[in-house]
Amino acid sequence: MRDNPVFKIVSKILFGPIIIYGLYVQFHGDYGPGGGFQAGVIVAAAFILYAMIFGLEEGRKLMPDWVVRLVMALGVVVYGGTGVASMMLGANYLDYTPFAYKIYKAQHLGIIIVELGVGLTVFAVMLALFNAFAGFKPNK
Amino acid sequence: MPVFDNIPALLVVLPLIASAIVSLLPSARVAWILTFVVTLLCLFMAFELVDIVSNTSSFSYAFGGWEPPWGIVFVVDGANVYLVLLVAFISVVSTFYAYTILAAEIAVEDLPKAYSVWLLAIASLFGLSMTGDAFNLFVFLEISALSSITLIALGAGQDRRALLAAYNYLIIGAIGATFYVIGVGYLYAATGTLNLTDIVDRLNELGTNQAAITGLAFMLAGIMVKAGVFPVHIWLPAAYSFAPSAVSSLLAAVATKVAIYYFARLLFGIFADITLLVEFFLLYILMPVSIIGIFFGTIAAIYQTDLKRLFALSSIAQIGYITLAFSLNSNSGISAGFIHIINHALIKGSIFMAIGIFAFCIGKRATMTSMQGVGRQMPITFAGFVVAGLALVGMPLTAGFISKLYLFKALFETNNGILVAIIAFSSVLSVLYLWKIFEVMWLKEPTKPLKIEKEPIMAYLPVWMMVAVIVVFGVYSNDIVMSGIGAANALIGAN
Numbered sequence: 001m002r003d004n005p006v007f008k009i010v011s012k013i014l015f016g017p018i019i020i021y022g023l024y025v026q027f028h029g030d031y032g033p034g035g036g037f038q039a040g041v042i043v044a045a046a047f048i049l050y051a052m053i054f055g056l057e058e059g060r061k062l063m064p065d066w067v068v069r070l071v072m073a074l075g076v077v078v079y080g081g082t083g084v085a086s087m088m089l090g091a092n093y094l095d096y097t098p099f100a101y102k103i104y105k106a107q108h109l110g111i112i113i114v115e116l117g118v119g120l121t122v123f124a125v126m127l128a129l130f131n132a133f134a135g136f137k138p139n140k
Numbered sequence: 141m142p143v144f145d146n147i148p149a150l151l152v153v154l155p156l157i158a159s160a161i162v163s164l165l166p167s168a169r170v171a172w173i174l175t176f177v178v179t180l181l182c183l184f185m186a187f188e189l190v191d192i193v194s195n196t197s198s199f200s201y202a203f204g205g206w207e208p209p210w211g212i213v214f215v216v217d218g219a220n221v222y223l224v225l226l227v228a229f230i231s232v233v234s235t236f237y238a239y240t241i242l243a244a245e246i247a248v249e250d251l252p253k254a255y256s257v258w259l260l261a262i263a264s265l266f267g268l269s270m271t272g273d274a275f276n277l278f279v280f281l282e283i284s285a286l287s288s289i290t291l292i293a294l295g296a297g298q299d300r301r302a303l304l305a306a307y308n309y310l311i312i313g314a315i316g317a318t319f320y321v322i323g324v325g326y327l328y329a330a331t332g333t334l335n336l337t338d339i340v341d342r343l344n345e346l347g348t349n350q351a352a353i354t355g356l357a358f359m360l361a362g363i364m365v366k367a368g369v370f371p372v373h374i375w376l377p378a379a380y381s382f383a384p385s386a387v388s389s390l391l392a393a394v395a396t397k398v399a400i401y402y403f404a405r406l407l408f409g410i411f412a413d414i415t416l417l418v419e420f421f422l423l424y425i426l427m428p429v430s431i432i433g434i435f436f437g438t439i440a441a442i443y444q445t446d447l448k449r450l451f452a453l454s455s456i457a458q459i460g461y462i463t464l465a466f467s468l469n470s471n472s473g474i475s476a477g478f479i480h481i482i483n484h485a486l487i488k489g490s491i492f493m494a495i496g497i498f499a500f501c502i503g504k505r506a507t508m509t510s511m512q513g514v515g516r517q518m519p520i521t522f523a524g525f526v527v528a529g530l531a532l533v534g535m536p537l538t539a540g541f542i543s544k545l546y547l548f549k550a551l552f553e554t555n556n557g558i559l560v561a562i563i564a565f566s567s568v569l570s571v572l573y574l575w576k577i578f579e580v581m582w583l584k585e586p587t588k589p590l591k592i593e594k595e596p597i598m599a600y601l602p603v604w605m606m607v608a609v610i611v612v613f614g615v616y617s618n619d620i621v622m623s624g625i626g627a628a629n630a631l632i633g634a635n
Contacts, residue, residue: 069164076160080153093149095205 011053018046026119030108036115040122048130056134065131068124075121082113144192147185148201148214151224151266154178159259168251172239175255179232179262186228193221198630200272208272209338215272218630219409219478222623223269223401226482229609230393230489231262237602238386241496245384246294254294261287261390268398274324274334274359277402278317281366284398285313288391292383299505305378312375316365323358326351336410343413356411360421363406367399369463370433373456380452385496388448392455393489397481400459404466408474408631419469427467431562433460438569442576447495447506450573451488454532457570458484461547464563468550471628476546479624483539483613487531490606494525497599503591508576513586515578518595522581524603529574531610534567539613542620 022043029035051059082094089098096110097103143150158178165171193199198217202208216224238258246254264284271277289310295302328334330351331342343352361372368376376396380388411418437457444450462484465477498514498521499506515522531540544567551560613620 073160073164077157080157080160083149083153084157087146087149092201092205093146093153093203095203097205 007053011049015046015050018049019043022046026115027112029115030111036118036120037122039115040119040124041126043119044123044126044130047127051130051134056131060131063127065128068128068131071120072124072128075117075119075124078117078120079114080117082110082117086110144188146201147189147192148199148216148270149203151182151185151189151228151270152263154181155259155263155266159256159263162259163253163256165252168243168248168255171252171255172235172243175259176232176235176239178259179228179235182262182266183225183228183232186225189216190221190225193217209333209335212276213272213335214267214270215337216270218626219405220269220401220627222478222482222627223398224266226485227262227265227269227394227398230390230485231265233602233605234386234390234393234489234493236605237389237493237496237599240596240599241493241500242384242386244500245386246297250294254291257287257290258387258390261291261395265394265398269401272336274327274336274339275321276334278321278324281317281320284395285309285317285366288379288387288395289313291387291391292379294387295382295384298384299382301378302382305375305382309375309379312365312372316362316372318362319358319365320362323355323360323362326355326358330355336405339410340413343411348414353414353417356406356414356417359406360403363399363403366396367403367463368396368456368459369400369403370429370436370456370460373433373459376456377449377452380455380492381446381449385448385492385499388452389489389492389496392452392492393485396455396459397485400462400477400481403463404474404477404631407466412632422467422469426463430460430464430467433457434464434563434566435569438566438573441573442569444573445508447498447508447511447577448492450577451491451495454570454573455484455488457566458488458532461543461563465547465550468554470550470553471625471632472546472550472553474628474631475621475624476543476550477624478627479546479620480543482620482623483531483543483610486606486610486613487528487540490524490528490603490610491532493599493603493606494521494528497521497595497603498525500599501590501592501595502588508580511577511581512584513581514590515581517586517590520595521600521603524600524607526578527607528603528610529577531614533571533574537611537614539610539617539620541614542617546621546624 022039025034025042026036026039029039047059047063050062086095086098087093091098096106098106099109100106155178158174162171162174165174193216198215200208201214203212242254243251261284264280264287267280268277268284271280289306292309293303293306324334327339330346330349331339333339333342346352365372380392383391407418407422434457437453437460441450441453441457444453462477462480465473465480495506498511498518501518502510502514504510527538531538534540534544547563548560551563
């Protein structure tokens with residue numbers, strides 16, 4: 001069934017729009033429903049779809065394991081680093097007020113960066129979970 | 141100084157960010173160095189925190205600048221400041237110890253990831269001991285459970301039963317966490333707040349409220365699972381005995397202790413005004429359960445032949461002593477409980493470390509048969525082990541004696557002679573299993589040469605650091621007693 005051209009073509013067509021939708025959910029999360037967690041899952045779904053249709057090996061070529069691990073850690077550092085940046089600027093941890101001149105702009109900027117960190121980590125964790133379970137081989 | 145204003149946040153954030161970085165490092169040695177430096181920094185910050193709290197009595201930190209009761213706060217006061225210091229100290233010492241022993245027990249390529257989870261566990265323990273928000277506590281409880289489970293499962297390289305132990309902990313721990321969060325839900329429905337100090341005020345306004353009482357019951361049950369209190373301890377012996385030794389020493393020393401601290405805070409700090417229920421719980425549930433737990437743990441330990449499992453069972457008995465002290469519901473009882481939290485963490489941590497070194501040198505699990513005469517072959521580690529063992533029984537000049545002294549002082553205040561006699565008898569029983577080990581390890585001839593002849597200095601040094609602290613607290617007991625009394629005063633006031 002995997003060789004069915006319909007799957008291959010439809011998944012190729014959908015790959016881009018899924019990621020764009022994920023980015024929409026990511027960056028619109030401060031106005032509407034959404035945010036880093038949902039966006040991370042949606043973007044990861046695009047890669048999981050690709051791996052399901054073209055095989056785990058192809059999926060791993062597209063997004064190698066070391067990149068997944070790097071992105072996983074990077075997200076945590078972005079989130080934590082935002083808080084550390086607020087501390088450096090003299091406010092409490094994750095207080096976005098000092099990031100910009102106007103308080104609402106500062107809050108806006110802060111939440112976008114933090115959600116970006118969440119999105120990156122959730123994306124990478126979802127992909128890592130899929131790879132781990134799909135690539136599971138019982139030993140002997 | 142901005143650093144000093146942010147210490148409560150930094151204690152969690154620093155290990156958390158370092159954990160992400162450590163997971164990427166290719167070299168086990170670099171990962172260890174970074175982990176060790178981070179734990180050292182945390183220890184310095186914890187000392188600074190003790191200094192700040194001793195001057196101001198309470199330190200509240202609002203995350204994101206959102207003032208309580210809206211935002212999440214970390215509150216450090218007399219009740220938890222020494223717990224934070226304890227977590228920091230134990231994490232430094234056990235990270236130091238992990239350099240040799242953890243490296244020997246798990247695959248080299250897994251080491252950076254193991255240190256990453258290790259730092260995550262430390263971050264969550266700091267969070268658990270400081271947070272002033274009921275739901276935030278649940279989040280840290282989950283981080284702590286997941287990271288502990290991963291660390292326990294790492295023992296699978298040595299013994300496949302570690303996987304089953306980790307799985308059991310996962311299931312039972314998840315049930316405990318579910319109970320806790322159901323309780324928080326009830327409480328939130330009744331009070332409309334999650335901030336612990338705000339909950340106290342709201343409960344005062346509410347008076348007797350069924351939802352709040354149900355919430356209390358669920359929360360206590362959940363926390364008891366995490367603390368390893370007797371009838372719901374079943375995850376504990378296997379988890380501690382099959383985890384890698386460095387992990388056992390970290391978890392046995394502090395992971396259950398932070399849960400016990402929060403248990404005390406719930407009973408005496410948050411729900412103290414629901415007097416009838418709390419008194420009923422303490423007298424008719426906690427006290428009998430603690431006494432049964434003390435005897436169960438001690439007697440099961442006497443018949444146990446696997447050393448790590450033996451001391452894991454003895455931990456259940458020791459947790460029983462702590463909860464028994466709490467169940468007396470008096471200032472002296474709570475101080476005795478808090479004194480024993482610190483002392484038992486130091487004692488059990490050093491014992492698990494010493495057993496790890498024995499197993500490392502003989503090249504297999506430490507059991508009564510494999511340990512014959514090992515004490516003579518490894519005198520330095522064995523000496524430290526014996527001192528820690530004596531402290532466990534409550535020998536004078538060790539910290540264990542101070543614990544027992546204040547426990548008995550609190551027991552005598554109740555004028556209940558039978559209770560005093562029962563506890564004295566249980567202390568004598570614990571001499572039995574220690575004598576059994578001493579006999580096997582010292583009085584019998586060594587049967588086989590050691591696999592590794594030389595005791596690793598990087599491993600026995602941390603054991604002796606802990607033992608030194610145990611002896612110092614036994615001789616100069618003022619600081620530790622003051623910490624316990626400070627905790628009791630912060631929770632129920634001086635009376």
